[in-house]
Amino acid sequence: MNDLDSPFPTARQRSRERAAKREAVLRAAVRMFNERGFHQTSLDDVAARLGVSKPTIYHYLGNKDQVLLECVKLGLTQLLDAAAASRALPGTGADRLVTFLTRYAEINMDDFGRCVVRTRDEALEPDSRTKFRALKRQIDDQLRGLIADGMADGSLAPGDPKLLGFALAGALNWIGHWHEPTGALAPNDIARQLVTTLARGFLPR
Amino acid sequence: MNDLDSPFPTARQRSRERAAKREAVLRAAVRMFNERGFHQTSLDDVAARLGVSKPTIYHYLGNKDQVLLECVKLGLTQLLDAAAASRALPGTGADRLVTFLTRYAEINMDDFGRCVVRTRDEALEPDSRTKFRALKRQIDDQLRGLIADGMADGSLAPGDPKLLGFALAGALNWIGHWHEPTGALAPNDIARQLVTTLARGFLPR
DNA sequence: TAAAGACTATACTCACGAGTAACTTGTATT
DNA sequence: AATACAAGTTACTCGTGAGTATAGTCTTTA
Secondary structure, three states, rough: OOOOOOOOOOHHHHHHHHHHHHHHHHHHHHHHHHHHHHOOOOHHHHHHHHHOOHHHHHHHOOOOOHHHHHHHHHHHHHHHHHHHHHHHOOOOOOHHHHHHHHHHHHHHOOOOHHHHHOOOOOOOHHHHHHEEEEEEHHHHHHHHHHHHHHOOOOOOOOOOOOHHHHHHHHHHHHHHHHHHHOOOOOHHHHHHHHHHHHHHHHHHO | OOOOOOOOOOOOOOOOOHHHHHHHHHHHHHHHHHHHHHOOOOOHHHHHHHHHOOOHHHHHOOOOHHHHHHHHHHHHHHHHHHHHHHOOOOOOOHHHHHHHHHHHHHOOOOHHHHHHHHHHHHHHHHHHHHHHHHHHHHHHHHHHHHHHHHHHHHOOOOHHHHHHHHHHHHHOOHHHHHHOOOOOOOOOHHHHHHHHHHHHHHOOO
């Protein structure tokens, strides 16, 4: 904790620095994947952007597949956290759902969140693909659970939770394809407006 | 027109056969692109599936980029046709929109339609990418136009046509990612149910 | 019947990019 | 001081897959 300005870093500082570098690699990679696509981005490109050489990336992450897997994991973890947080909230099922959806939309405007929806399963190698799918399924289940809760307590119009889940997820995932980070509106505003629009559809009349 | 069963095909038959072969290449390619992904599918693979060799594909289509471009064009053309047909229909703006959305959903369960939503712009080479984007923008414009019409004649709840367009397009495009052609429900049923769900959101109360 | 053109195959070239070997330098450990 | 490890580098290998050169067959046309 007592960070002296000594040129000799402590073990703690060094491990923190290592983590920061690893993160920087992921951040650079995910930006380029989102801009140019995974297959159009070589690890040489990523390394060049960071001003290092390719083996450096291999030093921090095993291989290209790992890099992508870590990126999507970071996005999916955010979503999972958002789901857990929403479910723990007081209020009606509809309230919790709206909270979750809003956060979901925001995450889709984040680098790692965008990567999740822009990454096709097949881009990953079999093992990673399995993990990726499992995580996505968890999100799906969480969403369906929230919907089912709302329908059960009457705060949501009755219907098929699975179908509604697909519709909502689709509408929000799509953000990751059209949203420009340089746009005029703040992510927060977009999220709110979009969720309000969607809410008209599932709230009872 | 008078197809004799002579072993000597007429010029008309031959050109029809050529078109059929070209189509078969595209059909085989798009199926494999959808299943395994564009980058994971080599033209050798496609050729093998058809029982021919790679140069045969190059004989009918210039290169891999062309193959993909033709596939997405076939999907986009269907969407454009659907938009034109819907706009020509009598009834309220909302009626026309619902018709279009239903057809839109169905197309996303078709081989070529799925290819459209599963294809990232960057997979195409610059020229093709420009064409691809231009076509997609046309669809977007059509959708927004239908929405604006409905809002203007009062058959749709007022709101931001652009945002609603994104929400609807997203919900329906997503079908191309989750729908399994082998599923229990018929595409038609899925389309109808999904659009009904969405319509709850944009019809006036 | 000769020449041209359509269609298909075999067998290449060639670039690209993932991943690695081997080496350098600095820092921590014993 | 010696050794081991961390963090990089340069300079490779090597598989894959897009695209092509060349040749062969069959059909149509002059």
